[in-house]
Amino acid sequence: MALARAAGVRVMEWETVIGLEVHAQLSTHAKIFSGSPTAFGAAPNTQANLVDLGYPGVLPVLNREAVRMAVKFGLATGASIASRSIFARKNYFYPDLPKGYQISQYERPVVEEGTLDILLEDGSRKTIGITRAHLEEDAGKSLHEGLRSFSGIDLNRAGTPLLEIVSEPDLRSAKEAVAYLKKVHTLVRYLEICDGNMQEGSFRCDANVSVRRAGEAKLGTRAELKNINSFRFVEKAINYEVARQIEVLEGGGRVVQETRLYDPDKDETRSMRSKEEANDYRYFPDPDLLPLAIDAAMIADVRRTLPELPDEKAQRFGRDYGLSAYDAGVLTASREIADYYESVVRGLGKDAKAAGEQLTAPKLAANWVMGELSGALNKAGLEIGVSRISSKRLAGMLARIADSTISGKIAKEVFEAMWSEERDADAIIEARGLKQITDSGAIERAVDECLAANPAQLADYRAGKEKLFGFFVGQVMKATGGKANPAQLNELLKRKLK
Amino acid sequence: MSLTRKDVESIAHLARLEITEQEMPAYVGSLSSIIDFVEQLNRAQTADVEPMAHPLAGQTQRLRADEVTERDEHERFQKNAPLVEAALYLVPKVIE
Amino acid sequence: MSLHLHTIAQLAEGLRARRFSSVELARACLARIAAHDKPLNAFLTVMEEEALAAARAADAAIAAGRAGPLTGIPLAHKDIFCTAGTRTTCGSRMLDNFVSPYDATVVERWKAAGTVLIGKTNMDEFAMGSSNETSYYGPVRNPWNRDCVPGGSSGGSAAAVAARLVPAASGTDTGGSIRQPAALVGITGLKPTYGRVSRYGMIAFASSLDQAGVLAQTAEDAALLLGAMAGFDPRDSTSVDEPVPDYVAALARPVRGLRIGLLKEFFDEGLEPRNARLVRDALEVFRRLGAETVEVSLPNLPLSVPTYYVVAPAECSSNLSRYDGVRFGYRAENPRDLLDLYKRSRGEGFGPEVKRRIMTGTYVLSAGYYDAYYLKAQKVRQLISEDFRRAFAQVDVLMGPTSPTPAFRIGAKVDDPITMYLNDIYTIGANLAGLPAISVPCGFVDELPVGLQIIGPFFSEARLLNAAHAFQKETQWHSRVPRGYE
Secondary structure (H helix, E strand, C coil), X not given: CHHHHXXXXXXXXXXXEEEEEEEEECXXXXXXXXXXXXXXXXXXXXXXXXXXXXXXXXXXXXXXXXXXXXXXXXXXXCCEECCEECCEEEECCCCCCCCCEEEEXXXXXXXXXXXXXEECCCCCEEEEEEXXXXXXXXCCEEECCCCCCEEEEECCCCCCEEEEEEECCCECCHHHHHHHHHHHHHHHHXXXXXXXXXXXXXXXXXXXXXXXXXXXXXXXXXXXXXXXXCHHHHHHHHHHHHHHHHHHHHCCCCCCCCEEEEECCCCEEEXXXXXXXXXXXXXXXXXXXXXXXXXXXXXXXXXXXXXXCHHHHHHHHHHHHCCCHHHHHHHCCCHHHHHHHHHHHHHHCCCCEECCCCEEHHHHHHHHHHHHHHHHHHHHCCCHHHCCCCHHHXXXXXXXXXXXXXXXXXXXXXXXXXXXXXXXXXXXXXXXXXXXXXXXXXXXHHHHHHHHHCHHHHHHHHHCCHHHHHHHHHHHHHHCCXXXXXXXXXXXXXXXXX | CCCCHHHHHHHHXXXXXXXXXXXXXXXXXXXXXXXXXXXXXXXXXXXXXXXXXXXXXXXXXXXXXXXXXXXXXXXXXXHHCCCEECCEEEEECCCC | CCHHHCCHHHHHHHHHXXXXXXXXXXXXXXXXXXXXXXXXXXXXXXXXXXHHHHHHHHHHHHHCCCCCCCCCCEEEEECCECCCCCECCCCCHHHCCCECCCCCHHHHHHHHCCCEEEEEECCCHHHCCCCCCCCCCCCCCECCECCECCCCCCHHHHHHHHCCCCCEEEEEECCCCCHHHHHXXXXXXXXXXXXXXXXXXXXXXXXXXXXXXXEECCHHHHHHHHHHHECCCCCCCCCCCCCCCCCCCCCCCCCCCCEEEEEHHHCCCCCCHHHHHHHHHHHHHHHHCCCEEEEECCCCHHHHHHHHXXXXXXXXXXXXXXXXXXXXXXXXXXXXXXXXXXXXXXXXXXXXXXXXXXXXXXXXHCCCCCHHHHHHHHHHHHHHHHHHHHHHHHCCEEEEECCCCCCCECCCCCCCHHHHHHHHCCCHHHHHHCCCEEEEEEEEECCEEEEEEEECCCCCHHHHHHHHHHHHHHCCHHHCCCCCCC
C-alpha cells in the first residue's frame, strides 16, 4: 500500500510543512466577558448566566486577569504586546455558540511575533515562530448520546477565556510538531495561565499540514486536522496525513483544503463533511467592546510576575548541575518536576559525590528522578506533586548511595519499599539489613568460598572463558544477599581469578 | 449593481433565514435597491480617513476584576426555553 | 385641570401637596388606556397589578416623607427594555412569549427613582422602522390623525404621551427613533450622547448607534427623567464614566448669546416647504431671546442615510443571530434538522423589514464586500463626525427640521424601503456622530405637528434642554393636545 511506500525512500522527495494552533483555556476564576465561574465538571448549564446565554440586551465586560495572562505569554515568548488591540466578532451559526458569533480578535491581536525554542532529537535547537496569540471566548458543548433524535447543549463552557496561539508554519515533521506542542504546554503551565489538561479540554491543538516537493518555495494546499487531544495522537495524525497527501499528489490528484478529523481508533484522518461548506465569518470589530489598551505600566507589572522560564531553568541546570541538554530538558518539563528535582539535590548536598558511583549528586538525583521515580509515577498514573515518595525521602535514600551504605542495585529495593510505605530509607535499610558490605575482608572471604565451591568454572575461566566473570559476580552477590559492594567485589574477583 | 436571485439565496443561507418562492422576487428587488442606494458612498473621498468603529473616540475598554459574581439560576432561565431536558437545551441532532 | 394634562413637574408638585395620590394617578392612566388605546394600539402590555402595587409603595414613601422628584409618577417603557417578570416583545413574533428574567438598567433606575410602570409600548419590530408599521402587533396610529403614522420606531411611546395616556415614556434612538416620532406627534423627544445612558437590558439593534432616551411633554420633564436614567453602568462597556449634571437646575439659564448654526444641508428639496417655514419661525424666537444664528455647512451630511444603511444593518445582522429558537423566543414546529430549525424559526419569527436589514448587513460584511461597503461606511462616518466637530468649533448648537414632512398616511411608504429610510435624513447624522439631540414641537402643517431639532456636542444635554425649555416658555406648541384626547 502506498503508505508503506511513502514511509520509505519516496518521502525524501517531499517536505512536510506544519503549523499548529493551540487553544489554551486560561485559568481565571471567572469567564472572560461575564462573572460566571469557569470550574470544570459542573452540572449542565449551572455555570451559564444571561451574558453567557446570549440573552436579549446583555453586554460583555472584559476580565482583567485574562488580559494579564495573555501579556504574560507574550513576554515569555519575546513577542510584541499591542498597545491597542481590537475584539472582533466571528459570525457563524452553531448550537454551542449562543450569540451566533464568537468574540475573538482578528486584525489586531494582543500578542504578535514571538518565538519558542525546541530541542530536536539530535540535540540541536530550533526556533519556531509564533505568529500571534489572541484572546477569545470558548463555546459550549454538545452532547449527542442518549437524547434520541436530539443533541443537548450545555453552555457551562461558553465564555471561558481562551488564548489562541498560532505558530508560523516552521515545523517540518511530526516529531518537531510534538516537541513544539510539548514546549507550549510546559510554558503555559510554568506561567500558571493554563492547567494544560488535555483530557478536560483545557489545552487543544489543531494542526495545519501540507506537503511540497523538496526545494519548492510555494506552500502546498493544507488540510486542518482537528480533534487531536494527546501528544501521541498529534504525531500519529500528522504522519497519517502526510502520507495521505503524498499519495494523493503522486497519484496526480490535488489536495483539497478542508478540515479533517483524526480518528484514533482507526488511526486515520477523515474529511469533516458537515463543516465542509466554506464559512464566511464576516469578521468586524465588536461594537460592544472598546479597544483594549495595554500600557507600559501593566506590562512592567506583569513582567514582575514572570517565573524562571523553562529554557532559563534548563540552562541553569546544565550550568549548575552539569546536566546534559536533554536531561535538563526532561527535568524542567514542568515546574513541579524541576522544583522536586532541585529539592532532592539540595537535600543531598550539591557537592556530595557518590564514592564508587563516579556520579555527582545532581547527576545521581537526575538518574533517579528521570528513571525509577518517573517509572513509578507513570505506572501509578500520578503527577509528581502527589508522589508517594517526597523529595526529602528520596534525597535521604540517595544520600545512602552516595555514602556507600547501599549499592545502586539495593537502592532499587529500598525505593520500592519506600513507595509503598511511609518509612524513610534508613529505617528500611536497618529493618531489612540491607547495608552494603564494604569490609574487604568479608568480601574476600565470600569470593574465596565461591571459587572453592565452583572449581569447574574456575578452571574454565582460567582456560579462557572470560564470560564466566559474570557468573562469579552473581554467585558472590547471591551469597551476600546482594550486599557486596560491586566495585570492591570486581576488584577482588579480578585479583583472585588471575 | 443589482443582486441576483443566487446572491440573495446565499445571503439568506448565511443568515439562516428561510425565504419562500413567493417572497424571493420582492427581496431580490428591495435588497438590490438598497445596495444601489448605498453605492453613493463611493462619492466620498476617504483615502486617508480612519474608519470610525465608535463615537467614543480615544476611550478604551474597561477591565473588570477576576471574580465570580454569578450563581446558578438555570431553572429560572430555562423557563423561557422552548425545549429543555435534563437541563440541556435540545436541538435536532447534529452529526459531526 | 385633568390629571392627564399635567406635566410630570406638575404631578410631582400635586403628589407632594397630597392633592391626589399615586394610586389615583395610576388608575387614571389605566382608565385612559382602556378608553383610548384600542384605536391607537400604543400599548402591548398593560401592567395593572404591578402598577397599582408600585403606586401603593410610592404613596407610602410620600407619606413617610421619603419622596423624590419622580416618586409616584406613572410612566411607560418602550417594549425594547427588558422588564423582569413581564413580557418583553421588541414588537416581534420572535419574542412574543419572552418573559425577561431581568430588568434593564434604565428600568432599574426609573424604578429606583420611585416611578410607577404602567405598561410596555408598541414599536417597530426590533426598532427597525420610521413609522411603527413593522410591528408584529399592528401599526400604531397618530393621535392627531389616526389615518397617519406616529413615526418610529418609538411610535407607541410617542402616541401614548401625545394622547396623554401616560405623562412620559422611554424610547430608543438609533437613527432618529425618538426624535422623529416626537416631531410627528408634537411632543419633546431627547436622544442623549452615545454612552450617556446604559444599554444593558436594552435589546440591541445597532450597538454603536443605539441610545436610550425620553419622550415627554416638556423639556423640564425630559430633564427630570434623563437625570434619573443617565450615568455610568459597569455592565455596559460602552457606558461613559462622566458625572451627571443637574439638568433641571440648568434649565432656566438665559439663551442670550447662544450661537446657533443653521444646517444648510437640511434645508434641501426633500424638506416640505411649510415645515421649513415653521423651523425658520422657531429660529426667530431664539433670535428674539438674544441668540445669534449663522449658517453652517456639513458637506458630508447628505451621505448620512447610505452610511447608516450599511453600518446599522451590519451590526444588527450580527446582534440578531442569537434569535435561533434554542434558548428563548420563537421556535418553529417540528424542525427536520438543525438547519431547518434555524431557517424557519428565524424566517417565521422575524418580519420582512428585519429580514431585509439582516440580509443587507450580512451582504455588506461578507467576504469581498467588507472593504467596499462596511469599511467605506465607517470612513464616511468619520468624515461626518469631523464635519460636526468643525461646526461645533464655531457654534454652540445646530438647529434644523427633525423630519422632512409631517406624519404621512399609514401604508403610504411601506412599498419602497428607500422612501421610508429617507424619513430619517435629518436625524441619522447625530447617531453616526454619537451626539445628543432633541426635538421640540414648533407648529402644525395640515393639523399635523412639526418638530424643531437641536443638536449639541458631546454631553451637552443640559444646554439642549435649556434651549428647548427657553423655546417652550415662549411658545405653546408643546401644550397642544390632539382633539378627542383633551
